[in-house]
Amino acid sequence: MKISTVTFILALSSVVNAQLAVAQQPVRRIQPATAAIATAVWVGDTLYVSGQLPNPITPADTTKGMPAVYGDTKTQTDSALRKIETILKEQGLAMGDVFMMHVYLAADPSLGNKMDFAGMMASYTQFFGTAAQPNKPARSTVQVAALVAAGALVEIEVIAVRSK
Secondary structure, X not given: OOOOHHHHHHHHHHHHXXXXXXXXXXXXXXXXXXXXXXXXXXXXXXXXXXXXXXOOOEOOXXXXXXXXXXXXXXXXXXXXXHHHHHHHHHOXXXXXXXXXXXXXXXXXXXXXXXXXXXXXXXXXXOOOOOOOOOOOOEEEEEEEOOXXXXXXXXXXEEEEEOOO
């Protein structure tokens, strides 16, 4: 199938115009001074929240050589989603404003090195698709070899939009 030069130029022009529209949006970063990355970045009315790991149930004790304990996938998913909920609330948003989510699951050694999708879903369904918060985001869930924190099984990033 051949396309005409005019069709190609019109298509290219629309792509360039779309990129310019995004580039002209105001950008504001939420970045703690001690962090290596931004917690979140506003681009216009869209908030991009960096991947959130769960908080440990028991912090690491380096003096005793004890690693942090994070709990199972269900517990970790709950923790990561609560962190995201707090970030959104601080920015005047709620979980219902989330329209895209990426979930990264590591294999759980206690489950024969398989990811615990059911455990993740058990916590996820407490935040999305409920009577109190019926909105469900588009979502990708993938298994990864490992996450940056030893013992972490879940990392979640979201994109939310402020309603007008």
